[in-house]
Amino acid sequence: NSVTTARMTQEAASVGRSVAWAYAVTAVGAAVLAHSIADLLRHPVEPQWLILVALTISTSWVMLRIPTAEINFSISDTFNIAAAVLFGPSAGAITAALDGLVLSRRFTKRTAYRVLFNIAVSALAIWIAARIFFVLAGDRPLLDGPGAAARLVLLLAVFAAINYMINTGVVAMAVSLERRLPVVAIWRDHFFDLWASHFGGALAVVPLLM
Numbered sequence: 743n744s745v746t747t748a749r750m751t752q753e754a755a756s757v758g759r760s761v762a763w764a765y766a767v768t769a770v771g772a773a774v775l776a777h778s779i780a781d782l783l784r785h786p787v788e789p790q791w792l793i794l795v796a797l798t799i800s801t802s803w804v805m806l807r808i809p810t811a812e813i814n815f816s817i818s819d820t821f822n823i824a825a826a827v828l829f830g831p832s833a834g835a836i837t838a839a840l841d842g843l844v845l846s847r848r849f850t851k852r853t854a855y856r857v858l859f860n861i862a863v864s865a866l867a868i869w870i871a872a873r874i875f876f877v878l879a880g881d882r883p884l885l886d887g888p889g890a891a892a893r894l895v896l897l898l899a900v901f902a903a904i905n906y907m908i909n910t911g912v913v914a915m916a917v918s919l920e921r922r923l924p925v926v927a928i929w930r931d932h933f934f935d936l937w938a939s940h941f942g943g944a945l946a947v948v949p950l951l952m
Contacts, residue, residue, distance in 0.1 A: 760920035764859040771862020774869050778832035787829040794825040802844035819943025824950050831872035838868035867908040875901045902944035
């Protein structure tokens with residue numbers, strides 16, 4: 743009947759908007775990754791970066807759980823951030839993309855656009871967070887002078903906040919468009935608790951830099 747037809751039309755339109763959002767984000771993420779690859783080819787980083795890449799991929803499968811808070815978090819977040827801070831935004835973006843690829847294997851529906859979207863979001867969030875991190879850090883060495891440790895922790899907290907908001911916000915928007923629900927409500931109900939993973943991963947980088 744007409745009511746069913748109208749509902750199906752609305753649902754199809756919602757899915758279409760969600761897919762369009764996913765493709766747009768994927769295109770931006772692909773541009774960031776292309777830039778990052780070209781950047782690393784022009785300015786190669788130390789081979790120690792490959793150690794962080796290997797650690798990221800191997801720990802992407804491991805999820806830790808805080809039972810009292812019902813929060814899951816991945817150890818690989820620490821190595822993503824470490825790669826970005828130690829070797830620059832381009833290295834961080836590529837590391838995060840590989841992490842996103844491995845994490846995509848957890849999807850129950852592994853369609854091509856979902857996997858590519860997940861890779862793009864991971865790379866984009868880390869790349870933007872790293873760029874802002876280095877702008878705020880300036881030319882001064884991270885561990886130079888009095889209060890250096892506190893300054894590093896503050897910079898990493900900013901990194902984590904930006905990475906967290908972009909990562910969760912972009913995905914929440916995709917879900918919001920598909921389900922026709924307010925994005926803030928989606929983010930609050932399904933993504934808010936992920937702050938522990940992002941901030942915990944960032945602070946765990948401190949010993950690697952000391």
